[in-house]
Amino acid sequence: MKIALVGIGKIALDQHVPALASSPDWELAATVSRHGRAPGIEAFPRIEDMLDARPDIGAVSLCLPPVPRFEAAQAxxxxxxxxxxxKPPGATLAEVHILRDLAQAQGVTLYATWHSRVAHAVAAAKAWLADRVIHEGRITWREDVRKWHPGQDWIFQAGGMGVFDPGINALSILTEILPMPVHLRxxxxxxxxxxxxxxxxxxALSGNITADFDFRQQGPQTWDMEFWTDAGRLALRLGGNVLEIDGADAGGEASIMGEYPALYARMAELVRRGASEVDxxxxxxxxxxxxxGSRNTVDAFEF
Amino acid sequence: MKIALVGIGKIALDQHVPALASSPDWELAATVSRHGRAPGIEAFPRIEDMLDARPDIGAVSLCLPPVPRFEAAQAxxxxxxxxxxxKPPGATLAEVHILRDLAQAQGVTLYATWHSRVAHAVAAAKAWLADRVIHEGRITWREDVRKWHPGQDWIFQAGGMGVFDPGINALSILTEILPMPVHLRxxxxxxxxxxxxxxxxxxALSGNITADFDFRQQGPQTWDMEFWTDAGRLALRLGGNVLEIDGADAGGEASIMGEYPALYARMAELVRRGASEVDxxxxxxxxxxxxxGSRNTVDAFEF
Structure with a gap:
């Protein structure tokens, strides 16, 4: 199946293009971007031109920042x-509700991806927690924004979500693996x-779960969550990629597929089934x- | 049908108690409040005590501020x-999702009310707009917080929503009367x-609609919305209570029931039908x- 990629920036070149190159389901048939290109692939500057010129392309993957994403998604x-x-599927919840209704009306697939949910050890962690009683949970998501988002000023603009850009990855894992619903206290x-x-x-979340997100982490980077349960302690480290039970490696059940290849495999499955997935x-x-949340003002930040 | 009222503050005494007194459907059978009471009605300090002591009371109406509401609602x-x-039905969206699922699992009615939606002229405005093309909309919701929420510090605490406490009334009308979905730009x-x-x-909302909410309005108070359409200008004034078309009063179709009596009538209907309403x-x-949203810091505020 042919697919077009819109927004050829860092995440597209680092993740989406290689994932599509190795996919048995998809052929990257066009790109749309003001500046970026993928080698050897037909490039369009405007999405409307690509949609008009290439009726053979049945699917589109958007890698735009959240704020400009809605107009492209509607198109x-x-x-x-x-x-x-x-991720995240939009700058606002209301616009994603509109996209969900539009996809349903058009009879096409809408897949709002959460790449961290398909990290290697997430499914195994979910299975282990399914019948446990959780006494406490602690999420620590601390990374250096200068390293992972160099010069990306949009991330600190209104709607850019700041530290919630990585933090939402933690929350996407949390809402996937917990055996009960969670809400913010x-x-x-x-x-x-x-x-x-x-x-x-x-x-501070329900179920005695806390999360600590920080974009100013220098030295070692941390994307960990730990849960103390009636059957011992589960730790999910490296952004969902390593599973430990009571301090011992428990990675044997881990998925072997990378995150973006897994997302594109899931997208192919949804298209074939005529289904959507928007959580x-x-x-x-x-x-x-x-x-x-309450707000504190802290020191100015420059990249 | 017997009902208990929880949270006997200003809104309960001003609106809920009189609405229940005049209701053909409901009997106010108990109140729950740390301090407040309604004359002649059995009073409990704790909700659990009322629920245990009065199994004959099949319905409960909560008039608590949003932050403490969830625990009581779950109970x-x-x-x-x-x-x-x-309104609003909770301090967070996630907790209302949990309440909705819980009500469904328990087979009971959950009604998340929006009192402004049942203001006198809202239904007539909705009917008039149903087949119009809207070119522009303008919402002006300006009131004096010292007059309407005297000394209510919770409204300016984290989760108190500030000017969105009245502003959400405007948005509840907007989402009720518009013939298309709306999202924030x-x-x-x-x-x-x-x-x-x-x-x-x-x-700034989609469909060329703007909203101006202000809690510092002195002198005349304003709760207006205007829409310029292909068939003239609709104005809905006084919080949804007065309808004008092209500047002329068009209130002939207006509902004659007050907001809170209308809410309790709707609640009775939902209970009888075994249905819920959570928008x-x-x-x-x-x-x-x-x-x-982007944030500005403005002058300190004291009641």
Whole structure:
């Protein structure tokens, strides 16, 4: 099946292009971007031109930042093409509700992806937790924004979500593996005095679960979550890729597929089944944190 | 049918108690409040005590501020009673999703009310707009917080929503009367330097609709919305109570029932039908405004 990739930036070149090159399901048939290109692939500057010129391309994957994503997503669905969205699926919840209804009306697949949910050890962690009683959970997601988003000013603009850009990955894993629903009880958000999105956040969730997100981490980077249960302690490390039970490696059941190849395999399955998958629960927790959270002003941040 | 009222503060005494006194459907059988009472009605300090002592009371109406509401709501639903919630239905979206699922599992009615949706002229405005093309919309919701929420510090605490406490009434009308879905494009929020919730907000919504919310209005108070359409200009004034078409009064079709009597009539109908009504679209727009909006710091506010 032919697919077009829209937004040829860092994540597209690092992840989407290689995943499509190795996919048994998909052929990368076109790209759309103001500046970026993928070697040897037909490139369009505007999405409308690609949709008009290439009726043979039945699916589109968007790798745009959240704020400009909605117009492109609407254009794809109105043109009757299947649509796959990078996380988060939009800048607002309301616009994703509109896309979900539009995809249903058009009879096409909408897949709002959460790449961390298909990290190697997430399915095994979910299976292990399924019949446990969780006493406490602790999420630590601390990375260096200068290393992972060099110069990407949009991430600190209004709607860029700041530290929730990586933090939503943790929340996407959490909402996938927990055996019960979770909601936010309180939150504290640190906004740099010169920025419109938080650089750090601390969340208190139901079920005695806390989350510590920080974009200022230097040295070792941490993407860990730990759960203390009636049957011992589960730790999920490296962004869902390593599973430990009571401190011992328990990776034997781990998936061997990389995150983006797994997403494209899932997209192919959804298209074949005529189904959609749009789970907004990670995004709801982020919107709730912005709504309910108290705000601190912290030191200015420059890349 | 017997009903208990939880949270005997200003809104309960001003609106809920009189509405229940005049209702042909309901008998106010108990109140729950730390301090407040309604004359002649059995009073409990704790909700669990009321639920245990009065199995004859099949429904509960909560008039608590959003943050403490969730625990009480869960207790009501777990006790198998029907539940009616003041607006907004919770401090977070995730907790209302949990309540909705719990009500469904328990087989009881959950009614998340939006009192402004049953203001006198809202249904007539909706009917008039149904087959119009809207070119522009303008919402102006400006009131004096000192007059309407005297000394209610919770409204400016984290989760209190600030000016969105009245603003969500406007959004509840908007999402009721528009013939198409609406989403937020941009927002600007003014936070007093000593407070954790905004005192003013300006929203840019899809469909060329803007909203201007302000809690600092002195003199005349304004709760208006105007729509310029292909068939003239509709104005809905006084919080949905007065309808004008092209500047002339068009109130002839208006509902004659007050807002809270209409809510309790609707609750009775839902209970009799075994149905629930939980439309979160006004709350989604507010969460989206907190997530997407840029923030200004403005002068400190004291009641």
């Amino acid at each position: 794809v669905l109105r043109a009757g093409r299947h649509l796959m969205l990078e 309180a939150a504290e958000l640190d906004f740099p005095e010169n920025r419109q999105a938080p650089i750090a956040a601390r969340l 907004l629960s990670p995004m709801v927790l982020v919107a709730d944190a912005f709504t309910l | 009501v639903l777990r006790a198998g009673r029907h539940l009616m919630l003041e 941009a927002a600007e929020l003014d936070f007093p330097e000593n407070r954790q919730a905004p005192i003013a907000a300006r929203l 979160l679209s006004p709350m989604v727009l507010v969460a989206d405004a907190f997530t997407l």
